[in-house]
Amino acid sequence: MKQLKLSNVPTGNLKKTDFVLENVEMPQIGDGEVLVKNILLSIDAANRSWMQGKTYRDAVRAGDIMPTYAIAEVVESNDERFQKGQIVTGDSVWAEYAAINSKLLTSCPNIKPLSNLLSLYGIAGLTAYHGLMNVGKLKKGETVVVSAAGGSVGLFVGQIAKAMGCRVVGIAGSDEKCSRVVKELNFDSCINYKSGTLLKDLKTECPDGIDIYFDNVGGSILEVVLFRMNMRGRVVCCGAVSQYDGTAPTGPRNLPGLLIVKRLKMEGFIVMDFVKDHLSAIKHMSELQAEGKIKIIEDITEGIENAPDALLKLLSGGNYGKSMVRVCPDPS
C-alpha cells in the first residue's frame, strides 16, 4: 500500500520534497486497534502547524507518517465497538490503510456523501458553528468579519452568521474568491486583502464597525482588523495560517494595547472543546442547509499521492471550499 512520510521538518516554506511516497506492507493490528481503509483525508492548515512543535497534539517529526483527520472504513477490528464495513472518523495518517488505537475513532452519523462529514457536518462546519455561537456569542444584527473567507471554515462562518441575521464581510486573497462568496454564498461583501487597502475597505464595508472577527489567519490582517473593532468586540481565534508556513512569526503590533482601549476579548478554541454540543450543532446546520441557507463547497483532490500538493495549495490560499483528498470511492 502507499503511504506518505514527512521526510524533513521544514524551517521555511513547506515544499513537496519534504514528503516521500513509499510502498509498504499492510499494517498489522494489535490489542485495542482497528485496521481502517482511508476514504477521505482532511487537509487543514493545522497539518502545517503541527510541524512547528507540540500543540494540542504531539509535534510531527521527520520520518513520521503524516497524521491527518480522516473518514475511513473498518477492515478488521480488535474492539467490539467497531465492526467490519463500519464508517468511522478520527485520527489517521496519510496512507491507504492504517492501524489505529480504537480510542481515537468514533462512529459516523449516516450522512451521504461521506465528504460532507469533513465539511459542513465535520470539523469545518462544526468549527465555524461553535466558534461563532459558543466563543463569539454572536447576536442578530451584529457585523461579523471572517478571514480566509473562501476556506473550509470561513465559508461556513459567513453563511451561518448570515443565516443568524448578521452583516457578513469576508476577507480573502483573490478577486475570484471574493466574487464567489458574495454571489454563491450570500456574503454581504468580501475584501481582497491583497489590494493593499484593507483598512479603508473595512471602513467602507463595515459602516457600523466590527462586532465579531472570526480570525483564521493572524498576523498583519488581524492587526488591521483590530483597528476597526467596536467597543467590547470579540475576536474568535480559530487559526493563524499566516504564521504557520515560514520562519519569522510576527505579532500584531497593536496587541495587547487595543484590547484595553476597546475592551476587546480574544479567545482561542479548537472544535473538540465543544464535542458535547456537536449533535445539536449538526441538527441546526442541517435545518439551515434544508432551507437553502447553507451551501456545501468542497475542494477534493483525487489520489493519496497528491496529498502534499493539496496541502501546499491550501497553504498558498489556492483552495475554495473544504480541502480534502480522496483515497478511494465511498463504499456503495
Place this chain on the structure above:
Amino acid sequence: MKQLKLSNVPTGNLKKTDFVLENVEMPQIGDGEVLVKNILLSIDAANRSWMQGKTYRDAVRAGDIMPTYAIAEVVESNDERFQKGQIVTGDSVWAEYAAINSKLLTSCPNIKPLSNLLSLYGIAGLTAYHGLMNVGKLKKGETVVVSAAGGSVGLFVGQIAKAMGCRVVGIAGSDEKCSRVVKELNFDSCINYKSGTLLKDLKTECPDGIDIYFDNVGGSILEVVLFRMNMRGRVVCCGAVSQYDGTAPTGPRNLPGLLIVKRLKMEGFIVMDFVKDHLSAIKHMSELQAEGKIKIIEDITEGIENAPDALLKLLSGGNYGKSMVRVCPDPS
C-alpha cells in the same frame, strides 16, 4: 497659579523638556463648572499613552494642559451638587486650580489620608480588584503572575490574589523591588525580568503553570509569560507600559497562535467599566486591609513643578507603590 503644559508630543521617549511650567491667572468658571484646588495628582502610565492618540479619551496634544486624575477641594461651584470645601475626585489637569465640568467630578467617601483615595481606595486598588475578580475570575488555589509588581496596580493585585488563596509571583525590574514585594507584601516570589532568564524563572516559580496573568506591560514579557500559561488560562489586559514610551511597538510573536493551542482568553478593561461594583470592592478591600492582608504603599512626589519628573520616574520603572504628586497638604 502654576500649570504644566505638554509643549511637544514626543515621538520617542518622553523628556522633561516636553513640558513647560507656566504662571497664569486663576481660571474663571462658567455654567455647570466647578473651580477646584488640586491636592493630589495621580501619575499613571496611561498619561503617556494618551499622548499617542485617541484612546478611551481624546488624545493629549501639544499646548494642552496635561490632563490627570486628581483629588481636589471645591473652591467655587456652579453646580448645586458640589459645595465649597467638599473633597472631590475626577478628571483634572496639572495645575494648582482648575475649572472643571461638574459631570467629570464625583464626591469622595470619607477616607483619610486622601492619598488612599488614589491608591487602595482609588483607581489603583479598584483596577487591581476588578481586573482579578471581574475579568480574571480568579479562583482559590490558582497561580497568578503580575507584571510591574511593584507598581501602583501590581502591588495590590498580588496582595489581593494572595488574600484570596492564590500562589502569587511578581515580575519587576529590579532586585530591590522584587525583594520588597516578597518581604513586605507577602508575594510568594518575584522575578527580576532584567536577569534575562524569565522563561526559566517562571518554570521554577510556577511549577503548576500560570492560570491568570495580570498584564501591566505587554511586549516581550507578555510573549514569554504566554509560553507558561495553563490550558484555559486568562490574560487580564490592564496596561502595556512597555509600548507607551517609544516609537516602534512590538506585538508578542506568539499571538494569536498560542491562544488557540492553549485555549486562552485575553480581555482588556479599564476601571470605569466596573463603576457599579466600586462600593462592594471598597468594602471588601477595607476588610482585607483591617485584617492586615493588604498594605498600602504610595510613592508621593512633592510639588506640582515636579510632576514631569514623577511621570518620567514611573515610565522608567523607578517608582515603588502608587505614584502621585502632592500639590498642597490635605485640608485639616
